[in-house]
Amino acid sequence: MSTALTGAPTPAAPPGPAAPRARRTPDDPLHDSLPDPLPGPLPDPPDHPGTDDPLLHPDPATAAEHATTEAVLRCWARETGTRPDAAGRLNAPVLGGAARLSAPVRYWSPCGRHRFGPATVGTGPGGPAAPVDAVTATALLARTADGDGRHTDPGRIADLAARVADSVARTTEILAHRRTAADPAGHTPFLRSEQALLLGHPLHPTPKSRDGLGPAESRAYSPELHGSFRLHWYAVDRTLLAADSATAESADRITERLLAAPRLLPPGTAALPLHPWQARELALRPAVAALLDQGLLHDLGPHGDPWHPTSSVRTVTRPGTPWMLKLSLGLRITNSRRENLRKELHRGTEVHRLLEAGLAAEWRAAHPGFDIVRDPAWIGVDHPGLTDPDGLSTVLRHQPFGPADRVHCLAGLLAEHPAGQRLDSHLGRLLAVLADRTGRRPGTVAAEWFLRYLDAVVLPVLWLDGTAGIALEAHQQNSLVLLDRDGWPVGGRYRDNQGYYYRASAAERLTARLPGLGSTSDTFVPDRVADERFAYYLGINHVLGLIGALGAQRLADEEVLLAALRRFLAGPRAAATGSALPAHLLTAATLRCKANLLTRLHGLDELVGPVETQSVYVDIPNPVAAA
Structure with a gap:
């Protein structure tokens, strides 16, 4: 079992029967110098066997409370x-040191994916202690998370606690539904993984908070609840139409085809698709209400076949349609209100044009299995009375995946499914099948899957950074992996028109590819900012998060995977990308890491303001370099 490199060990696991040791084969990707993988899934500590995992509690509300408390811890x-x-407990002094919040450690992860038992509050070792719920735990810890807590705004603590309560309630609803409901027939692998994030971000205090959704709306609009809904349509007078398309077809022509009812459009107007929640809210905004009254906007109501929300909630897909839509949605989801900014709309078309100007051909020549899911068109409204964001803009995203394509959002592939007799994930089930089919040890299969993943998905992202000077915000939810028929990684995709950082040092060569690049998208950033964000999103959230998930789910030993990662980063293929990230991960004693609890506590919206100040970052020990 993995332990923190600077901390106390987790409680010892029971010895259990020895598994037969598989002979190394010539195609085994593990180098002889790597630690030998454990012979199978790591056993649970003796006082917490797998079936006693708090996430498997039969009451969905109890399981949801625990999941949220674990995320906060x-x-x-x-x-x-x-x-x-030394006793294997995480302790936090609270109430100015008058009490202590404590939780037993079920699993301590070098990469941060820890598991805890139920949390309690008491006066100290040996004294009486009482169970504590997620909201109370958050309120108590919030005062200690930001230094001595004397300057913490009580209003922000109250807001955070309210959003934790909302996240618990929605997680309860999700678990109650998914413990009894199967995936609907006809859903593609892509859509199933998009709807699989039942517990959300494992290192966010409010992973499922969605301010403003009522119960019926939650059922319709939540991907985890298998939601679906018809789009709400506006018609915008062409004198106010704002749109761009980097494809052969104009944005308004694409939306007219998606509406599939041109008779509904008044003369001289274009079709604008909206999220139904957003349409209801927009009608209450004075500037939009005035445009409706003046006949410059026309409310056409809901039309068409149902669309399905993906993991971001606001992006929707419909099987058989060549487009996905990234809708504006004014809900606060985790840290931000999700309305499209104008610079993000320009960024999507700009990146498509940049790639088609020759960069994509070079990238595919080096990494033919990887590409970017394009956002080549957008449509919205221009009027001096509207602000940015105006809530009326929609991104048109290519939908490149067929019904037989085994493409998965990494976050969905790793997401735990708290149902049945054991906590598992789609990746866990896939690795078990691979181990059974190949007759190899599960730990070895997991390590090989990880190494193939690094080649298929991570290496191309390093290439784009080092060769082109573009760092991607490649966190787990933005990263898609393509699997072959057996389940091995063979390619990847990146998606998100928000998540690009053009390096200032690459400005000359990038603008030579596409003159005027960045002038409207506001995408060039200083290299130090790009370095910090790239190291967090690809290094910590993505790769170390993958290692942590495999460890916490008892699918592999994190130290083995960290050793495999070090070999990959030090190898010639990573060096050939020209990216500075491999050397940084190998040598830096600490890494800059986004602090979701502090970001939420400080009331920051990650989509507002300069990129340098949108989130709080802290230094954490670097487990890659630690050995």
């Missing part, structure tokens, strides 16, 4: 640098 441990004590 992970955030607090990471952002304060706290490690378990």
